[in-house]
Amino acid sequence: xxxxxxxxxxxxxxxxxxxxxxxxxxxxxPKYSPLELQSGNILPIFILTVIIPIIAFLILKNLGVANSxxxxxxxxxxxxxLIHIILLGLILIKVIPNNYVAELYFYFVGLIGAAFSCLFxxxxxxxxxxxxxxxxxxxxYLINLSIHFEINIIIAIGLMTLFTGIVVSARLYLKAHSxxxxxxxxxxxxxxxxxxxxFWL
Numbered sequence: 001x002x003x004x005x006x007x008x009x010x011x012x013x014x015x016x017x018x019x020x021x022x023x024x025x026x027x028x029x030p031k032y033s034p035l036e037l038q039s040g041n042i043l044p045i046f047i048l049t050v051i052i053p054i055i056a057f058l059i060l061k062n063l064g065v066a067n068s069x070x071x072x073x074x075x076x077x078x079x080x081x082l083i084h085i086i087l088l089g090l091i092l093i094k095v096i097p098n099n100y101v102a103e104l105y106f107y108f109v110g111l112i113g114a115a116f117s118c119l120f121x122x123x124x125x126x127x128x129x130x131x132x133x134x135x136x137x138x139x140x141y142l143i144n145l146s147i148h149f150e151i152n153i154i155i156a157i158g159l160m161t162l163f164t165g166i167v168v169s170a171r172l173y174l175k176a177h178s179x180x181x182x183x184x185x186x187x188x189x190x191x192x193x194x195x196x197x198x199f200w201l
Contacts, residue, residue, distance in 0.1 A: 001173070002173070002174070004170075005169070005170035005173045005174055006170075006174065008166055008167060008170040009070065009131065009167070009170050009171065009174065009176075012131060012134070012135055012163065012167045013069070013070075013131070013134075014130040014131055014133065014134040015049065015050055015053055015054070016050065016134075017049075017111065017134035017135075017137060017138060018045055018049040018088065018091070018108065018111060019042070019046050019049055019050060020138055021104075021107050021111075021138055021141050022042055022045050022104060022107075023042065024138065024141065024142060024145070024156075025101070025103055025104055025107070026038050026041075026042070028142070028145045028146075028149065028151065028153060028156075029103070029145070029149060030149055030151060033101075036099075037099050040095075040098060040099035041095065041096065041099050041101065041104060044091070044094075044095045045091055045095060048087045048090060048091055048095070049084075049087060049088070049091070052087060053080070053083065053084065053087065056083050057069060057080065060079055060080065066079070066080065070176065071130070072176070073127075074122050074125055074126075074127050077118075077122055077127065077130075078119070078122055081115055081118060081119045081122070082119065084115050085112060085115045085116060088108055088111055088112045088115065089112065091108055092105065092108050092109065092112070096108065102199075102200045103145065103148065103200050105200075106196040106197070106199050106200045107141055107193070107196075109196050109199075110137065110141075110192040110193045110195070111137065111192065113192045113195070113196070114133050114137060114188050114189060114192035117188045117192070118130060118133060118188065126181070127177065127181055128181055128184050128185045128188060129168075129171055129176070129177040129181045129182045129184070129185035129186075130185065131167050131168075131170075131171050131176075131185070132164075132167070132168055132171065132177075132181075132182050132183075132184075132185025132186045132189060133185045133186075133188050133189040133192075134189065135160070135163060135164045135167045135168075135189065136164055136185070136186045136188075136189030136190050137189035137190070137192055137193050138160060139157070139160045139161060139164055139189075139190070140189065140190045140192075140193035140194055141193045142156055142157050142160055143157060144193060144197045144201060147201065148197075148200070148201050164186075168182050168186070
């Protein structure tokens, strides 16, 4: 069981949240989106939110600032979160404006808001569950897309709800977070996408 939950923690690692939401948008949208538009968003977002953070983590690990990819302590999380916010900002400023998609733009605004919230709580020595933030953010984004485009993606929403429960259970089982840290993470993830939806719904 421990191996299963560890695998789940890797598969649904928060590092994949930006690219997962981007791919979810292009799979969901009924709008015509040419290959140039898709690749113009997906490729740079993948590089900025997956490849560069992995390189940054390896550098931080060599410097002794971070020990685990799960950033188990409060002190380990500050620099990775700050780097994450900067990279998300670059996406908003440089990537999305070149291939503008409002739904994606405000998805990333929500992600930045969630990251800032988690970083702010670190100064109060509170370690929010980034897994919970990420998975619940994608869940709310799918619900928003379903309402916005008036399409039935109940299977995707149902699966994401199931995955949210599994991820939360995994983090609790592995004793990575307390119930409060999980709850706050879920709240931040849901609210970050719910509060930005009014700008594009």
